[in-house]
Amino acid sequence: MERTPDFSTIPVIDLSRCYDPSTRPKLLADLRHTLTDVGFLYLINHRLSDVTNAIIDILPQLFALSPEQKCEVALINSPHFLGYSGEATETTAGQPDMREQFEFATASSDVWEDGGRKGPLFQRLQGPNQWPRVSSKIRGAITSYISSLSDLSITFLSLVAEALNLSPDSFGHFLSNFNRLKLIRYPPPTSTRDTKTQGVGPHKDSSGWFTFLLQASGPDVKGLQVLNKNGDWIDVAPIEGSLVVNIGQAFEVVTHGVCKATVHRVILDGLREDRYSAAFFQGIRGSLTRTEATETLRHHFEGWDAKGKPAAIAAQDVESPFLRGKYETWGESQLRTKVRSHQDVGRRWYQEVWDGYMEDV
Numbered sequence: 001m002e003r004t005p006d007f008s009t010i011p012v013i014d015l016s017r018c019y020d021p022s023t024r025p026k027l028l029a030d031l032r033h034t035l036t037d038v039g040f041l042y043l044i045n046h047r048l049s050d051v052t053n054a055i056i057d058i059l060p061q062l063f064a065l066s067p068e069q070k071c072e073v074a075l076i077n078s079p080h081f082l083g084y085s086g087e088a089t090e091t092t093a094g095q096p097d098m099r100e101q102f103e104f105a106t107a108s109s110d111v112w113e114d115g116g117r118k119g120p121l122f123q124r125l126q127g128p129n130q131w132p133r134v135s136s137k138i139r140g141a142i143t144s145y146i147s148s149l150s151d152l153s154i155t156f157l158s159l160v161a162e163a164l165n166l167s168p169d170s171f172g173h174f175l176s177n178f179n180r181l182k183l184i185r186y187p188p189p190t191s192t193r194d195t196k197t198q199g200v201g202p203h204k205d206s207s208g209w210f211t212f213l214l215q216a217s218g219p220d221v222k223g224l225q226v227l228n229k230n231g232d233w234i235d236v237a238p239i240e241g242s243l244v245v246n247i248g249q250a251f252e253v254v255t256h257g258v259c260k261a262t263v264h265r266v267i268l269d270g271l272r273e274d275r276y277s278a279a280f281f282q283g284i285r286g287s288l289t290r291t292e293a294t295e296t297l298r299h300h301f302e303g304w305d306a307k308g309k310p311a312a313i314a315a316q317d318v319e320s321p322f323l324r325g326k327y328e329t330w331g332e333s334q335l336r337t338k339v340r341s342h343q344d345v346g347r348r349w350y351q352e353v354w355d356g357y358m359e360d361v
């Protein structure tokens with residue numbers, strides 16, 4: 001059969017089709033194709049419209065907090081990279097990102113402090129949220145969203161495993177139960193001559209195993225684009241009621257490049273109103289070693305030949321600082337990424353590794 005060499009649209013995966021035995025096999029086949037050939041999908045009929053609508057509702061209110069209220073929960077206060085950061089404080093692909101964001105996570109204590117600071121430094125990434133002075137409605141919406149998405153991400157992952165001919169719980173031991181949620185506002189450029197139109201620069205997701213993204217503005221508010229193999233940027237226009245799901249770098253590593261973490265970006269050109277989004281990153285276990293990541297499913301994925309291109313060849317193009325870098329664990333590689341993208345936070349809390357992380361390329 002002639003295969004499409006590349007993608008020009010993002011597939012839609014209807015989750016409700018997994019509950020009906022007559023539609024499930026085709027759903028799994030579609031999902032497999034999506035994971036191996038695209039790396040991005042729209043998930044519809046996820047049954048989470050209550051919590052997604054609540055987030056859509058509260059985002060403008062959250063970002064309408066005063067600069068003082070935002071400052072009280074500034075990211076710089078947090079060794080866990082949880083809190084508020086303003087426009088142009090994060091850099092991606094060497095350029096400032098024109099977006100402001102609140103980062104939250106699953107409720108947790110300060111794991112590293114609690115352990116007497118004896119564990120590896122990356123444990124310090126896990127800790128408590130900083131809550132701005134918001135209504136209980138806003139706080140409740142965020143907390144429920146994290147909890148619902150945590151459940152959905154586990155359900156989704158068992159389908160992914162099945163689609164890849166693995167047993168449903170094959171990925172559980174790669175995960176942590178500490179998941180992150182980034183709530184984002186992208187402002188429109190101030191004039192047509194404004195050259196600062198990078199919402200977020202081209203990147204592969206490094207924070208999560210899978211990312212679940214809610215595009216939380218109207219259907220006409222575009223900006224998210226993904227890069228196909230031809231080098232074309234494909235729009236991921238919002239589809240009402242959908243979540244956009246994409247593969248993170250660690251998953252690409254573990255599947256030996258059979259499933260690709262696809263490069264994406266947000267551009268602000270032509271944006272006339274605020275664009276809101278919520279990115280949920282399914283947490284990865286920090287103690288995951290490079291050997292564990294590459295060896296656990298090697299046999300399965302090296303034998304993969306679903307489209308006449310065995311994984312052994314595909315795996316050579318797996319591109320990840322985790323594989324190339326000098327850090328043995330996912331946690332340390334993740335800490336390096338965080339420190340490099342939020343250098344002020346890194347300098348304040350991670351002095352002992354800051355120089356090393358900044359120098360190494």
Ligand SMILES: O=C(O)CCC(=O)C(=O)O
Pocket residue numbers: 182184200205213224264265266277278279
């Ligand atoms: O806001 C978006 O649409 C995408 C955000 C994103 O790619 C990220 O934060 O990793």
Ligand SMILES: [Fe+2]
Pocket residue numbers: 203204205264
């Ligand atoms: Fe991303």
